[in-house]
Amino acid sequence: MSSMRVLYGVLLGVLIVFSIASPMVSISQKAPPPGLPEVLEFEMLSLPWFPQSDKAAEVVAEQLSKIGVKVNLVRLESAVMYPRIQRTFDYDSFALAVSQTPNPLGMLLAFHSSEARPGGSNYWGYKNADVDNLIDKAFEARSESELREYAWKIQEMVSKGPFIPLFVSQNIQIIRAEWKNYTLMSGGIIEVYNRWSLLYMYKSDKPEENVFRIAFPSDILSTNPFMATDLRSLWVLNILYDPLVALDPNFKVIPWLAEKWEVRDDGRTYVFYLRKDIRFHDGKPLTADDVVFTFKVGIGNKTVRFAALAQFVESIEKVDDYTVRFKLSKPSYLFLLSLATNLVYVVPRHIWIDKPIDWGNPEPVGTGPFKWSSRKAGESIVLVRNPDYFMKGAPKISTLVIRVIPEAETRFLAIKRGEVDMERYSALPTLAPEAEKDPNLKVIVTPDIWLIYIAFNFRRFNDTRLFEAINYAINREEVIKRAVLGYGYPVHTILNKEWHGGLANKNIFFEYNPQKAVQILESIGYKLDARRGVMVYVGPPAVTTPPAMTTPPTETPATTPTLTTPARVSEAPSTAIIAIVIAIIVVAIAALYLLRRR
Amino acid sequence: MPREFVNYIVNRFFQVMLIVLFGFIAAFIIFRLLPGDPTISLLDPRVPPEAREELIKRFGLDRPLYEQFLLYLTNLARGDFGYSFVYIGVPVTTIIFGERLFNTVVLMSSAMLTSALLGTSLGLIMGFRGGLLDKLFTSTLYLLASAPVFWVGLLIQFYAGYRLNMIPIAGTTSFYFEEVPVYVLVLDYIHHMIGPLTVLTLFFTPLYYIYVRNVVSNVRGEDFVLTLRALGLSDLRILLRISRFALIATVTIIANESALLIVGAVFTETIFGWNGVGRLLYDSIFKADYPVLQGIFLLTIIVVATANFIADILYYFLDPRIKVKGLTRR
Numbered sequence: 001m002s003s004m005r006v007l008y009g010v011l012l013g014v015l016i017v018f019s020i021a022s023p024m025v026s027i028s029q030k031a032p033p034p035g036l037p038e039v040l041e042f043e044m045l046s047l048p049w050f051p052q053s054d055k056a057a058e059v060v061a062e063q064l065s066k067i068g069v070k071v072n073l074v075r076l077e078s079a080v081m082y083p084r085i086q087r088t089f090d091y092d093s094f095a096l097a098v099s100q101t102p103n104p105l106g107m108l109l110a111f112h113s114s115e116a117r118p119g120g121s122n123y124w125g126y127k128n129a130d131v132d133n134l135i136d137k138a139f140e141a142r143s144e145s146e147l148r149e150y151a152w153k154i155q156e157m158v159s160k161g162p163f164i165p166l167f168v169s170q171n172i173q174i175i176r177a178e179w180k181n182y183t184l185m186s187g188g189i190i191e192v193y194n195r196w197s198l199l200y201m202y203k204s205d206k207p208e209e210n211v212f213r214i215a216f217p218s219d220i221l222s223t224n225p226f227m228a229t230d231l232r233s234l235w236v237l238n239i240l241y242d243p244l245v246a247l248d249p250n251f252k253v254i255p256w257l258a259e260k261w262e263v264r265d266d267g268r269t270y271v272f273y274l275r276k277d278i279r280f281h282d283g284k285p286l287t288a289d290d291v292v293f294t295f296k297v298g299i300g301n302k303t304v305r306f307a308a309l310a311q312f313v314e315s316i317e318k319v320d321d322y323t324v325r326f327k328l329s330k331p332s333y334l335f336l337l338s339l340a341t342n343l344v345y346v347v348p349r350h351i352w353i354d355k356p357i358d359w360g361n362p363e364p365v366g367t368g369p370f371k372w373s374s375r376k377a378g379e380s381i382v383l384v385r386n387p388d389y390f391m392k393g394a395p396k397i398s399t400l401v402i403r404v405i406p407e408a409e410t411r412f413l414a415i416k417r418g419e420v421d422m423e424r425y426s427a428l429p430t431l432a433p434e435a436e437k438d439p440n441l442k443v444i445v446t447p448d449i450w451l452i453y454i455a456f457n458f459r460r461f462n463d464t465r466l467f468e469a470i471n472y473a474i475n476r477e478e479v480i481k482r483a484v485l486g487y488g489y490p491v492h493t494i495l496n497k498e499w500h501g502g503l504a505n506k507n508i509f510f511e512y513n514p515q516k517a518v519q520i521l522e523s524i525g526y527k528l529d530a531r532r533g534v535m536v537y538v539g540p541p542a543v544t545t546p547p548a549m550t551t552p553p554t555e556t557p558a559t560t561p562t563l564t565t566p567a568r569v570s571e572a573p574s575t576a577i578i579a580i581v582i583a584i585i586v587v588a589i590a591a592l593y594l595l596r597r598r
Numbered sequence: 599m600p601r602e603f604v605n606y607i608v609n610r611f612f613q614v615m616l617i618v619l620f621g622f623i624a625a626f627i628i629f630r631l632l633p634g635d636p637t638i639s640l641l642d643p644r645v646p647p648e649a650r651e652e653l654i655k656r657f658g659l660d661r662p663l664y665e666q667f668l669l670y671l672t673n674l675a676r677g678d679f680g681y682s683f684v685y686i687g688v689p690v691t692t693i694i695f696g697e698r699l700f701n702t703v704v705l706m707s708s709a710m711l712t713s714a715l716l717g718t719s720l721g722l723i724m725g726f727r728g729g730l731l732d733k734l735f736t737s738t739l740y741l742l743a744s745a746p747v748f749w750v751g752l753l754i755q756f757y758a759g760y761r762l763n764m765i766p767i768a769g770t771t772s773f774y775f776e777e778v779p780v781y782v783l784v785l786d787y788i789h790h791m792i793g794p795l796t797v798l799t800l801f802f803t804p805l806y807y808i809y810v811r812n813v814v815s816n817v818r819g820e821d822f823v824l825t826l827r828a829l830g831l832s833d834l835r836i837l838l839r840i841s842r843f844a845l846i847a848t849v850t851i852i853a854n855e856s857a858l859l860i861v862g863a864v865f866t867e868t869i870f871g872w873n874g875v876g877r878l879l880y881d882s883i884f885k886a887d888y889p890v891l892q893g894i895f896l897l898t899i900i901v902v903a904t905a906n907f908i909a910d911i912l913y914y915f916l917d918p919r920i921k922v923k924g925l926t927r928r
Contacts, residue, residue, distance in 0.1 A: 414767045
């Protein structure tokens with residue numbers, strides 16, 4: 001029996017020693033003010049099928065963990081993630097990509113408080129009255145320089161916000177080498193904002209040999225120019241129809257269906273003079289009736305593509321057969337830009353007059369450079385050249401075949417084999433080196449349409465210093481290198497020079513400075529809990545730093561940390577830990593007593 | 599027709615109908631319980647909430663569940679499977695039936711036929727003979743069955759298609775707009791089908807082979823075989839007699855795998871760009887296109903029930919135990 005007693009004694013002794021020694025290393029936490037988390041640990045939602053943003057989120061999570069901000073990646077299906085981001089706002093943070101257009105309207109609007117509602121574009125819930133004011137003013141800017149003034153101010157304020165842009169990816173376009181005469185623009189050679197390549201590209205002097213085959217990853221969803229939302233469908237509609245005005249290779253607005261326009265009444269009235277030589281694919285001429293009909297129906301029903309124009313346009317009137325007058329509710333340079341960038345096309349009134357707005361439009365008739373020929377659902381679409389197109393000599397391509405090939409590697413093989421000439425989207429960065437080696441292929445690299453970003457939920461965390469710190473803790477170059485193998489341009493503001501030119505604020509720049517990030521976080525009141533590896537809220541530091549603090553391990557409950565780099569903190573155990581320790585001791589003694597009775 | 603036979607058929611028919619009905623009910627329940635918001639793939643999030651409500655009303659997603667169910671059954675009876683959420687305004691029947699179903703059925707039935715023939719005959723011979731060749735075939739085919747379809751497909755596409763230029767890379771045809779005579783189109787179609795057909799045959803043959811081989815090696819040890827041999831029948835004749843057992847096994851497998859006729863080739867169709875229902879299934883899951891998924895599901899139920907029904911009829915002729923005992927309740 002005495003050996004058992006010795007055993008009990010040893011067990012008790014070990015327990016007591018442990019209970020004294022272990023709790024020393026924890027920090028006493030305090031409750032933070034609203035808008036800041038207790039612990040800098042965030043859940044980040046991500047879409048696994050979009051490797052650019054997914055891998056970028058991984059790298060960012062790693063970088064942030066180095067300064068004590070823990071990010072837990074949660075991969076979700078789109079049908080589960082989007083409602084959480086767009087409707088219920090049930091998230092800490094997420095990583096995603098937003099498609100860019102030469103028009104800053106969308107990006108600016110996404111920071112207006114009116115869009116911070118279920119279904120709005122302000123997913124991150126940013127609310128700032130001053131920014132709202134600036135955005136409203138930007139929407140009424142009469143000229144590009146006035147717009148630039150407001151845009152720069154907005155970017156400055158919003159850069160300390162929950163939206164943290166990372167980079168614009170690069171489009172790696174692989175095309176068969178025999179094709180020539182395409183135009184390079186941001187987005188690639190055939191993106192929807194680039195009408196020029198498809199007009200002038202050719203590979204042979206014999207017209208019947210100019211058959212252009214392009215591979216899509218999946219079939220288009222709709223041929224309805226009012227309701228189509230996805231860029232695949234819009235790509236096809238973009239060459240079947242024409243807009244009133246278009247963009248030149250430098251993203252400047254130029255005449256298209258309208259050969260000139262006048263701005264009157266201090267920017268409140270736009271009068272468009274249409275070309276007189278335009279015919280629809282069925283031979284009927286395009287007149288002001290078609291333009292008025294299209295915009296009245298589109299804006300009146302607030303259809304997907306025309307919704308953004310509704311805020312500008314008050315009325316549309318026909319002046320004569322080839323003249324249309326738009327009266328705006330407020331003068332705005334963005335109206336003209338939107339006409340060119342929002343992918344709004346003129347439809348033939350004589351065909352659409354008796355159809356519902358979401359008519360399937362199985363054989364589209366427009367004025368565009370290509371005419372509808374045939375379609376095999378899920379497999380292919382064939383378009384042919386419009387010989388009566390108003391631009392003489394264009395298009396040079398005689399037949400355009402769209403083939404659906406779902407697998408990325410298969411598309412690449414098909415291009416190498418010559419079964420198709422190029423594919424719709426950027427090739428995987430891993431395929432680029434192989435394509436460079438092949439003399440039958442050409443690799444064209446331009447800025448792509450995707451801005452990869454991470455965003456936090458402003459409804460949960462609204463201290464902008466937090467986001468500023470995170471900006472400094474992210475090494476964008478490393479993210480680009482690891483997420484897209486270097487095929488990207490780092491971006492620090494919501495507008496970028498690749499897509500918005502001079503509207504992007506060049507002065508905003510967050511260099512990679514993790515020490516500065518830690519400093520900012522500490523000044524807010526966070527401290528690194530070395531045991532858990534994450535920063536916890538302890539309260540903002542005192543204004544004057546007290547002289548040489550020597551706090552012995554188990555005595556005074558000192559809670560004022562210093563501003564130096566985090567070290568192993570030895571402070572008094574909090575009450576919770578003491579309670580647990582006592583409980584353990586009690587349980588141990590009880591167990592020993594009960595076991596003795598055996 | 600013997601009366602038992604007719605009874606048997608009629609009995610089975612009613613059972614099949616009941617199964618199909620339960621299947622329809624299950625389809626309804628399952629698709630209403632799935633997470634996620636089905637209108638996500640339909641609407642740009644910037645569409646104002648009124649438009650969303652309008653569309654929800656149109657699809658009847660806001661009515662109580664039992665009302666939706668009744669609507670569902672009546673629509674099915676009329677052949678209306680609803681409208682796709684993703685391909686705006688296009689009825690589900692148009693999406694599934696037509697080119698896609700034709701492509702898949704042609705591909706899958708050819709694949710199942712070839713693999714059944716190959717697998718059964720090989721299994722028959724090897725099961726009867728045994729020996730080294732048997733072991734060789736068995737291990738190779740086990741390996742083939744375990745290899746992922748995706749991988750085999752990519753290999754064939756790369757080597758046979760790209761490197762050796764024997765088969766086209768993807769698609770169902772090379773002629774999208776050229777005018778060519780019909781026989782050229784047919785030959786071209788078959789040429790495009792070789793790749794996916796090979797992959798699928800390689801994948802399905804082991805199933806038949808292993809089953810049949812097992813059946814045959816068990817049967818060849820039976821007493822009646824010994825008797826036949828003693829009577830002086832040649833190996834070939836004995837084999838022919840044993841083939842009845844093999845056929846029972848084959849019919850069973852075909853009936854079980856009949857669902858694959860519709861949806862069995864998801865990976866293969868994706869890799870080879872074969873425009874079929876398998877790929878449609880995958881795309882629809884991805885885009886949460888519930889009406890199309892439901893349509894495919896219901897079609898599969900009908901196909902499986904029918905295949906099993908036919909199998910039951912065939913059993914009556916193949917398996918003498920059914921004639922003797924019958925399946926009519928007494």
